[in-house]
Amino acid sequence: xxxxxxxxxxxxxxxxxxAVAALAKHETNHITLIDKNAYHFMQTDVYELIxxxxxxxxxxxxxxxxxxxxxxxxSFYKQEVLNVDFIHKKVIxxxxxxxxxxxxxxxxxxxxxxxxxNGLKEHAHGVKALHxxxxxxxxxxxxxxxxxxxxxxxxxxxxIVVAGAGLSGVExxxxxxxxxxxxxxxxxxxxxxxxxxxxSSSQQILKGMDEFLVKKSQKRLFDLEVVIKSQTRVxxxxxxxxxxSNGEVIAMDFMIFxxxxxxxxxxxxxxxxxxxxxxxxITEALHVKRYKEVFAIGDCATLYNxxxxxxxxxxxxxxxxxxxxxxxxxxIQHKALQRHNIKSRGILIALGRRYAVGKVAxxxxxxxxxxFIKKAIEKVYFMQLDRHSKKGCHKIFEE
Ligand SMILES: Cc1cc2nc3c(=O)[nH]c(=O)nc-3n(C[C@H](O)[C@H](O)[C@H](O)COP(=O)(O)OP(=O)(O)OC[C@H]3O[C@@H](n4cnc5c(N)ncnc54)[C@H](O)[C@@H]3O)c2cc1C
Numbered sequence: 001x002x003x004x005x006x007x008x009x010x011x012x013x014x015x016x017x018x019a020v021a022a023l024a025k026h027e028t029n030h031i032t033l034i035d036k037n038a039y040h041f042m043q044t045d046v047y048e049l050i051x052x053x054x055x056x057x058x059x060x061x062x063x064x065x066x067x068x069x070x071x072x073x074x075s076f077y078k079q080e081v082l083n084v085d086f087i088h089k090k091v092i093x094x095x096x097x098x099x100x101x102x103x104x105x106x107x108x109x110x111x112x113x114x115x116x117x118n119g120l121k122e123h124a125h126g127v128k129a130l131h132x133x134x135x136x137x138x139x140x141x142x143x144x145x146x147x148x149x150x151x152x153x154x155x156x157x158x159x160i161v162v163a164g165a166g167l168s169g170v171e172x173x174x175x176x177x178x179x180x181x182x183x184x185x186x187x188x189x190x191x192x193x194x195x196x197x198x199x200s201s202s203q204q205i206l207k208g209m210d211e212f213l214v215k216k217s218q219k220r221l222f223d224l225e226v227v228i229k230s231q232t233r234v235x236x237x238x239x240x241x242x243x244x245s246n247g248e249v250i251a252m253d254f255m256i257f258x259x260x261x262x263x264x265x266x267x268x269x270x271x272x273x274x275x276x277x278x279x280x281x282i283t284e285a286l287h288v289k290r291y292k293e294v295f296a297i298g299d300c301a302t303l304y305n306x307x308x309x310x311x312x313x314x315x316x317x318x319x320x321x322x323x324x325x326x327x328x329x330x331x332i333q334h335k336a337l338q339r340h341n342i343k344s345r346g347i348l349i350a351l352g353r354r355y356a357v358g359k360v361a362x363x364x365x366x367x368x369x370x371x372f373i374k375k376a377i378e379k380v381y382f383m384q385l386d387r388h389s390k391k392g393c394h395k396i397f398e399e
């Protein structure tokens with residue numbers, strides 16, 4: 001039997017899974033996916049988790065059944081990768097060493113709990129990891145419940161601070177405001193005061209984004225009574241309060257930190273070229289500078305298109321996953337590597353119940369139409385994964 005190409009993918013996120021699916025089409029490849037978690041977490045659907053429209057099972061995909069759905073040439077290991085020996089081509093996990101011919105690093109990013117902000121790690125919640133998002137969702141629901149128990153028109157308002165007014169911070173602030181409004185109204189609760197405070201370090205929210213998206217999102221935040229504190233930053237927090245750089249102290253029940261990301265821990269340990277923020281620097285063909293057989297994709301790498309920085313998104317991670325798979329096949333077939341021309345294909349921001357705003361194929365969309373497009377994209381994405389998971393499940397339980 002001919003020797004198979006041993007390809008390892010570290011990280012079963014948006015980029016990693018796209019690469020697995022593309023490479024698995026070639027039966028001469030054997031792909032090993034390694035992830036520290038047993039599931040793929042759909043971060044783009046966190047807004048539905050908050051709005052109680054999806055439970056954790058609907059925002060995650062079991063990686064073992066997913067990989068079992070391929071024709072024998074994909075294996076999954078739930079192990080944490082601790083380092084990579086690039087000279088001897090070995091991936092080192094907490095329990096094993098795997099050798100590879102080609103490697104894809106797709107470990108994503110995590111919330112950057114900035115050390116200089118006192119109390120941040122202890123008292124704030126992040127949403128980049130499923131366990132953190134779940135914890136925060138439960139905390140949010142419990143807080144609403146406590147207010148219901150307090151009852152009466154004089155009850156103390158529930159105050160939630162969201163630090164960081166980028167896409168995820170805005171989506172979370174709006175979603176909580178919209179959900180709580182509906183929750184209180186539909187149940188006719190007397191204690192319905194909810195303060196959501198969005199802290200933005202710049203003059204306007206969604207810095208660098210299209211003016212139309214910014215205006216529509218601002219209006220939506222205003223309509224849902226989310227208070228925006230602009231041109232200020234969180235400098236410290238305790239269990240009950242947040243201090244801002246303008247000296248203001250805000251009493252709060254809890255805080256979500258969406259103020260920045262850093263590469264996942266493994267990247268710090270790898271002996272590879274990185275930029276000043278610690279993200280991997282890659283070539284236009286998406287491989288790392290010193291090793292042509294090692295590719296880095298998604299949030300853990302920095303991508304430029306004609307010197308323009310491309311913001312990390314699931315959409316970009318998927319495009320990188322597709323191209324790096326093509327380039328691995330090009331290497332195998334001794335063909336020239338393809339340079340990327342990756343651009344954001346569009347953006348859709350969920351802004352509360354059945355409302356979104358976005359720019360798709362150069363056109364602005366908003367309201368229910370934008371929400372519908374967002375849902376349709378998510379549905380197609382989920383169905384593609386689910387097809388393999390169902391096949392995998394079938395195989396496992398028939399054996
Ligand atoms: C609230 C929120 C809303 C968002 N909304 C959108 C949106 O609407 N549209 C959009 O395009 N993007 C959105 N994003 C951004 C998007 O989710 C990310 O850009 C995307 O997840 C990046 O994909 P990735 O494959 O690089 O990494 P991830 O999806 O983060 O996957 C990385 C994987 O690597 C694994 N891993 C990490 N370290 C190790 C290790 N040492 N060993 C083994 N495995 C490891 C992790 O367990 C994980 O499964 C949103 C993000 C958030 C937080």
